[in-house]
Amino acid sequence: MNMIGNARAEEVSTRGVDLTLEVTRTFKNDTERWVLGQLEMEKECSGAAGLSQCRLLARTTTIYGEIEPEGLDSDDGIPDTKLDVVVARDAFGNVTGVTADDAFGHHRSWSTTSDPNGNLTFTSDVRTLSYDDPLHPHAVTVAGADRFGYDELGRIETITYPTPAGAAPFMVAYDHDAHGHVLAVRDSAIRLFTLRARLVHIERLEEEIKFRGLLYLRRTHYSLDRSGCSC
Known part of the structure; x- marks a missing residue:
């Protein structure tokens, strides 16, 4: 250890x-x-049977501790182990792009953009992200082709997925109790999965899980210490 730990x-x-x-x-x-x-x-x-192989990592960080370039290699210089990664950031430290190059000339890249609130608005894998809920400015409402709905407390209430042409929209809905616990997860077509939970005693939780028409009952017992912690 060094003096910082x-x-x-x-x-x-x-x-x-x-x-x-x-x-x-x-x-x-x-x-x-x-x-x-x-x-x-x-x-x-790592060493075994008198042989040893080493993997090397070299990293450079900004004055704020953010990763910039990073290189991977081996002690014997095997090309398969080489990978150079560069991270680009905007003035606020948000990642705007990542590039990776190996020893065989393969190049991979990933890019993002952010809004003034720091929310991701585009990634090269998910594509466009939107934040249209005025009550929850950091809650994603659209990610690619998926749509998210929230209740007044900012909990996910619905997720709507893309469907093939001519098919009915597919949506998953979450039901919560007054304390924010998830009571049921339902889909709009066949109620594939439901979960209903109730606290039957301060030390016992009962959950009813219905999956494809079959009902399972799961009981969870809690041991509370004097402070009320579930340990």
């Missing part, structure tokens, strides 16, 4: 088994900005 070295072995694992790390600790535990280098070596 970062684990700089680890050794793992099993008695009677010829297998070891050794990890060494270096960290950057910016005590002026109090950005601690920034991993810079990591070397992870």
Whole structure:
């Protein structure tokens, strides 16, 4: 450990088994900005039958501790282990793009955009995201072709999924009790799955689960300490 408490070295072995694992790390600790535990280098070596192989990681971070470039490699320079990753960010630190290049010339990229509230508005895998609920500005209402509805407390109430042309819309609805616990999960077509739960005693919870017409009863018992904690 260093003086901040970062684990700089680890050794793992099993008695009677010829297998070891050794990890060494270096960290950057910016005590002026109090950005601690920034991993810079990591070397992870496993050994068995007199042979050892190591995997290397080198990382650079911004003054705020955010990852910028990161490189993976091995101690013997095998091309299969090489991967260089670069993370791009906007002025607020939101990730706007990630690129990854290996030793064989393969290039992968992923991009995002955000609104002034820090909400993701586009990702290259999900595509467009929208936030149209004025009461919950950070709640996603549209993600790609999926739509989300919320109740007045910001809990997910419905999820509507895309359907093939000519088919009925498919929607999943959530029912909550007055305390926000999920009581039932229903779909709009065949009520595939329902969950009904009730607290029958301060130390016992009963759940009725119906799946494809079959009913299951699950009882959960809680042991409360003097502070009321369920432990």
